Amino acid sequence: MVAQGQELSKHPHIVIATPGRLADHLESCNTFSLNKIQFLVIDEADRMLSGQFDEQLETIFKFLPKKKQTLLFSATMNDTLEIVKQVAVNEVLLWEEKADVATVDQLEQFYVLCPKAVKDGYLVETVRTFKEQHRNASIMIFTDTCRNCQLLSTTLNEVGFENVALHAMIPQRERLAALTKFRSNVIRILIATDVASRGLDIPTIELVINHNIPSVPKDYIHRVGRTARAGRIGCAISLVTPNDIHLLHAIENIINTKLKEFIINGKEVAKIFTQVSVTKREAEIKLDCSDFEEKKEINKRKRMILEGKDPDEEMDKIHKKRHLKRKGLKKVITERFKNKQINSIKKERFNEKKDLILIKGVDL
Template sequence: MAVFTSLGLSEWLVRQCSQMGINKATPVQENCIPAILEGRDCMGCAKTGSGKTAAFVLPVLQKLSEDPYGIFCLVLTPTRELAYQIAEQFRVLGKPLGLRDCIIVGGMDMVTQALELSKKPHVVVATPGRLADHIRSCKTFNLQKIQFLILDEADRLLEQGCSDFTKDLEVILGVVPSKRQTLLFSATLTDTLQELQTIAMNKPFFWESKSETEYLMLCVLLDRNCQILTMMLREFKFPAISLHSMMKQKQRFANLAKFKSNVFKILIATDVASRGLDIPTVQVVINHNTPGLPKIYIHRVGRTARAGRNGVSITLVTQYDIHLINGIEEQIQTKLKEFPLEEKDVLKILTQVNVTRRQCEIVKNYI
């Protein structure tokens, strides 16, 4: 990993990073920051947790320090939680500048937000729908002088509902200057994301993480967890069978046939089963983890309630998944209901489950 001083960042920014315990640049930062400082448009694709936010926050702050005026940067993001996280990074790293930021998201008072916008903050972080509402109804601010337009989690922005997003984006693009830097960041490169490349035409720089080894490691881990979960359920006398990418095609077909014929009542599967699996009698889909993208959630839960039948979908959620749930709810335009569960019932079997899992992991390591 490169040190930040070699990327062209100012000393004050390097000191800010150091105070936060950030001393070396991640690959997405190492590759994208110099291009952004050169004044080029940029499209960066890297996995969640790879430092994408700092990859655009740091060069924007450096450019802002050279000429601090008005609304300098506009960041569009799909959810309010992400908006708050991005604004916090700007605030912490930009503290020496006396940075003023403004968060424009749904669920907040429009009048208060309009007042904040009229004060010309340096950075506006917004969800497209709410910002478009302000542009349509309020004339007390303008975005004619912004230097940076940033779309964070750009693929998820498109998946919020294409027609509505397109209308909102058209409204926003209609009031920002054509002479600007456009930065697109995403966890994945999708077909829909490529549609946005037309708004990044200023000597665009493209960088995508080439961590094939990490991807393969992730696949192995997912497949291993799938197998361990299957073994655990069998230990608890649940008739389960697995389906994952590391299995031979012949074994996949055999397991699928056993599930279709009700020989096994439970199928534990990775996302290899999220599409093209048409078994009308599936009654329940349980997401062992919260899907990272709304479209993945839709594909997964679409395995139940087929051919006019009823079905149930249950998703296991941690405190770190709230923004993912909000993205799913916005996409499907439905509020997910909390599943009633007695904590005492869970605690009653917790030790037994943990012991069984460790036993299954040991057995799996020797297979």
């Protein structure tokens, strides 16, 4: 932070920053100014304007001159960007590259259909099968949460697939070290959350595996975009459970491409299933005994403090929201149960009347 402040005091011509860090510098010191800024470039604009960085961006815009050119870059066009275009004071020049498909031709896309209970066994067998055919291949595995990322990393390391993990709970220095090892091919498997689905440019990744199917198709596009870069051939394999099939169809509709099935030998999965399950359970126990969840809570509170919020007040708000949500859900369930009972009673009465009419109509 101090070193960055010193660099900023030298009045550089170009500053590349994350919103949070730049806002923090602007509020905490007066050794530099943005008064003479001519160009503001917002990369990954769809994510930056999603609401997650509103407070930081508001702080930054307070320090910017009114007269400037703003350029927004995004791989995907969403509703937020359309709104920005409509509410802009000056005329907005929009250039959008049109393509029939959202993924490149050099990318081969597959799915592996597997039961949810044995998904981790299928993951290990998928890695083993691909490694057998491409011994020196670099593989990137995406999963949904920091916890799952850490568990998969520990499990794969224990069953013989050396890897590094990349998620928000890992300190910045360790993240950079992990990326360096992966980039330099010292370690050829990287397990990550969606924190790594954007911005990383590692041209040598041959395979991307989706341990979970993203609920938003555009997240899938960002993930598989880590391979088949700069004209190279790449491969993406998604593990799909029966409950995920609707998500798979949604992705296929967006990318205008049908995924092919990647055949995994179920008998081979059965052989390693017990080992993988036991290893993952041991990893879960170790993680529960560590301060992983505590670190998560500390990081959350730190983030709130940096945003100028009171952590205790914010946590109270979160708990109240959860309580109201549970209360609302309980009310909905109760109403549905009452309606079901009422409909059942109405149906019984209708049947009774129907029987009575039939009896009256009988010629005795």
